[in-house]
Amino acid sequence: MYSNTSTVLLYKRLLFVLLASGFIGWLFDIFWPAIAISSIALLIWHYHHLVQLAHWLWQSKSINPPHASGTWGRIYDGLFHVLNKQRKKQKQLRHRIRQFRDGAEALPDAAVVLSDDFIIEWSNKKAQNLLGIVCPGDVGQRIDNLIRNPEFTRVLYQQAFEAPFHIDSPLKEDTTLELRIMTYGVDQYLLVARDVSKLNRLETMRRDFVANVSHELKTPLTVMRGYIEMIQAPGNNFDEHWLTVFATIEGQVTRMDRLVEQLLILSKVENNATYDETYRVNLSDLVTNIVKECHWLNQDKQHKITSDIAPDIYISGIETELKSACTNLISNAIAYTPAQGDIQVSLEQVKQSMGMGVKFTVKDNGSGIKPEHVNRITERFYRIDKSRSRNTGGSGLGLSIVKHVLQHHNAELVINSQWGVGSEFSIIFSSTSVIQ
Template identity: 45%
Template sequence: MRQLLSKKKVYSKIALLFCVMAVVGFISNSLLPALLILSVALLLWHYHHLFILDKWLWQDRKLSPPLTEGIWGKLFEAIYYQQRKERRKQAQLYQVIRRFRDGAEALSQAIIVLNKDWSLVWSNKLAQHFIGISWPQDEGQRLHNLIRHPNFLLFIQQHNFTKTLELVSPVNEQLMLEFTVSAYGTEQYLLTIRDISQIKLLEQVRKDFVANVSHELRTPLTVLRGYLELMDDNSATNTKVWQQAQSVMLEQTKRMDGLVQQLLTLSQIEATTKVQFEPKVDVPAMLAQLKLEATSLNSEKQHKLSFSIDNSLMVMAISEELRSAFANLVSNAIKYTPAGGDIQVSWQRDNLSATFSVIDNGEGIAPQHVKRLTERFYRVDQARARNTGGTGLGLAIVKHILSRHKSRLIIASERGKGSCFSFTLPAELVLSD
């Protein structure tokens, strides 16, 4: 620990100087002039060091103290010591602030620190992406001047921060945001904003799923119930009515069974996290069998079916799932291509990968529908889908199957010019010749 400046030593030295100068003045018979000269010299010496101190503190860039002796040397050292101590504290404080900011920047939420009057103190970078606020450019701005939405103004005026506010982002309409305010210290607020777009989307998908399943099951059940109620009347149970009823009930029962089976398939695929590929799947043989089935399915519409198959192209895969993906894409082309159309099925090498594609010259699909085709129960044309017996789950199943096989469904379509549904299995799943 540094020693304090000793008053006794300082005063003793000054007294000794004046005593010596008094003796010299007495001997030279000029006591008062000698003491005056000493006083002026001491005063000039102190002012000289004051100027040195002022220059060091305000002009010099070097951190080390000026070199001098005596009490001023000790004073310079003391100031230098305090400066070093303050710099260490500032460096520690800077590290704490930097860790806080790095932590705030790493969060998946926008963080905004506000004064009691809702003026901006600090925000992380995500705040600019969510609501367009940028720090330090907007520092000091009132938040309700930056977010001009009636619901937000009402939210901060009510001061009921036990609840959250859900609001569409003012800079990106695709984002749904959740605002939460909490006390921060004694005179500030902490506003956190998180993106709940995905949560809202999942909620909507769940609602749509329940509504669609209910709707799909209600129609065949209503038909079955109607015929069963009709059969309670003995006068209606003649052979002709029964034959008609049996045919319709069988058709509706198959429709329900197909829907349930596809739901179970989709549920099973989603529930199975561990993927175990078969070491060798004979895709050409699988597609040869599929060609026979497609020809039978095509007997009514009489499309021109052509299969271009590389008979040496084998892969590692889950055979039943891959067959389901192939069958869904081919059957969809047959169902939704007008009679007499042209359908081309291809299974070929693409460098080291393997590509499967189904191309038709049907009506095509509008761009706004293409990106939603793999959603469960989504249909471009509800009436046409029911006429063809579609459930709206086929492409959703294909999407999940391909995801498990490290691939994805690519859809290219243009109204009036047909569609192309394709996917590519990666080279790691393709067996060499």
């Protein structure tokens, strides 16, 4: 049984031994020899137990400590108690490590634990199949010595870990990997990789399908529009009923033609995901012209459109895409703001951490957007109110086009809306896109 060893008790026992040996020596007139003999005996006894302790700690394979009584018995019991606690903690730690490794091995993705200087510390078996990293053979090597890819090296060098990125598989052709690096533990990183080749192929098939169908629909819609215009030409005498029917057909053809046009724009923007050729765009002149062109959309509702556009703002980008994004935001404000409403368009420079950025804003006092819809309105064909969108001719593609355009221009879409009060859509361009 473990018990504390009192310092006072030790000194009392030592004093008792010395007094007893001194008393016996005094009786036989050998006081100092008796003291010396008892001291040497104590020293030999303690050294004997020290040797036993060292042997038990460093050489013996036995878990149980040497048998002893008195002070050394308490010391052995205390050490045995501490060692038992340590063994239990180690056992729990090993169990947790096994649980972690079993969980990591069960992941469908490759997982690699890196040190703060990107040295491999551990990886699961999936990492061998996707990245060619073998544990424990590759432990201790820098990750960029094994994954030689320019995009991967750039991300490591710039520590741009905010978003996932894609690289070609170092092992298999026609295989694309999505990688994400995140902080993990203390001074560590976790690299997670997964095969997205099948998803990319499906996405490519979807884009091709939309593009092909849109192109195929363009011609018959043009033919239908031509025949309807011929039927509605002056001089054709039709009953009022048929005039209403032809007007309805014309409206639906116009709506479908607008939808096809939006699909073609979206397809073009999506297919330009890797388009690198950008130009110097005068954003101030572009927005000014868009506001002027949008006035014809405002003939029925007669909104009050005001603009505050800072002059001589230039950014690096694709002019056609930027025009499409800005036009969509202004068109949406016109479509979903009640008649005689106020629409404010502004373009200004804003201060950012890395320099001066640019902010394009369209603000209206329409019905606004409920909070549950804000995060989804950039999805394809997502409509807040289907009947309202149908009446205004909305396709549900405008904000999706804006989102894809901004991805090409290192920009973000910020939406501030209050239900029943109005909405504010802002495009914020990073300072890296601004040309001074």
